[in-house]
Amino acid sequence: MPIALVRSLRGAFSVKEVVGVVGRRTFAAGAKKKGSKGGAASDAPKASLLSNEVKSTTVFGANILKDGQDPKILPDSEYPDWLWHLLDKKPPLSELKRKDIKTLPYDDLKRFVKLDNRARIKENNSLKAKN
Structure with a gap:
């Protein structure tokens, strides 16, 4: 029976149209607000009242x-001065590894230790996951 129905519909609709309608996700229409006369005018952005x-x-x-x-x-x-440096680019781990650790400033050394620990943890986790 279903095959006969599909064959009879084949002449009226293309398969793409039928699949598009069946596979499409639809939502219920939103409830209108009381006193609302139309959606087009109220959806438009309003001009700012501030100078x-x-x-x-x-x-x-x-x-x-x-x-x-x-x-x-x-x-x-x-x-404060620190506020203007919040968006400065910080060097990645690969760049910090190329530099001499003994000459790094404290902030860069602290960042190096944090990034290196994070990389080692990720590597150990990936090795354990493969076994």
Whole structure:
């Protein structure tokens, strides 16, 4: 019976169309909100009500207090020096191995030990997994 049904549908639909409809994941339509007259107009992004001057002097969304205000952007001299080095690229393990360990600064030496331990642990785990 099912083969006869497929043969009868073969003339009306292509196999790709049938497989596309059967294999496609569908979701129920979302419930409309009360008072909503249409989705197209409300889905459009709204223009910002804030002026460019206010946008450039305030960090919006940084306030975590219920009654607080968003903090103002300060001049660069008001922030600590370490803040400006957070995004600096750090050398990978391969580069640290090429350098002399005795001459490395403390931060690089600490990073070398951490990365080397991590690499050894991964190697030992992969060897144990193969056995």
